[in-house]
Amino acid sequence: MEYANIILFFAFLALGYGVGTYLEKRHYRDIEAREKAYLNIPIVTMEETVGYEQEVASANLVSGSVVISIDYFKRILSGLQMFVGGRVTAYETLVDRARREAILRMIENSHGADIIENVRVETSAIGQSANRKQAVGSVEALAYGTAIKLR
């Protein structure tokens, strides 16, 4: 019976590594394909409309958000990486995926805008580890901006 916990731990570790890595790669492929498709829409963080104020047909607030969780293997890996210090690569991909996905969803929610202005991206830790900064289990990324359609 003493070994049951250890076996379970390694089973979760293997499951997290195998399925987690596969899902992450698939998600990255999806993100890259969609980013390529939306390359023609300028996403800017500036507030001013320069040179086309007279041509604006509509301006609306749009947002996109996503909650992404880390897998079991990376949770253990991040623990080790934090112990050693330096780069915590386990979390880098987590927040990167969340932000890029949120920005893509914002573009998709804008339904054919010509430009998205004053884009803001914010991230917050949610879920079981909401108030424990040392154990970020899942992050929410929110991207919002003003979608401008030109005449």
Place this chain on the structure above:
Amino acid sequence: MQLTNLQTIPGKDIVEHFGLVSGSTVRAKHVGKDIMAGFKNMVGGELKGYTELLNEARDEATARMIQAASAMGANAVVNVRFSTSSVAQGASEIYVYGTAVRVE
């Protein structure tokens, strides 16, 4: 009601300011969704239940802000900002605020 997070509404003039309007809501996660999220925590990836939950919360907070703005006689809210904070374990507060204006 027109919302932007710019200083103005492009192509229109602000004729009257009404000041700050805001809306907020606190949402706790659903037990069923939480169990699903527990499974998803093993393999990682998107927690769709939470994404939906926060989107609904954001829509509600925005609706409350719009209600406050229209009560003042505004027809637009400019410089809208969103913020999320965890007030307790498993509960998130969504806060939306902006400046209510009348545009022509």
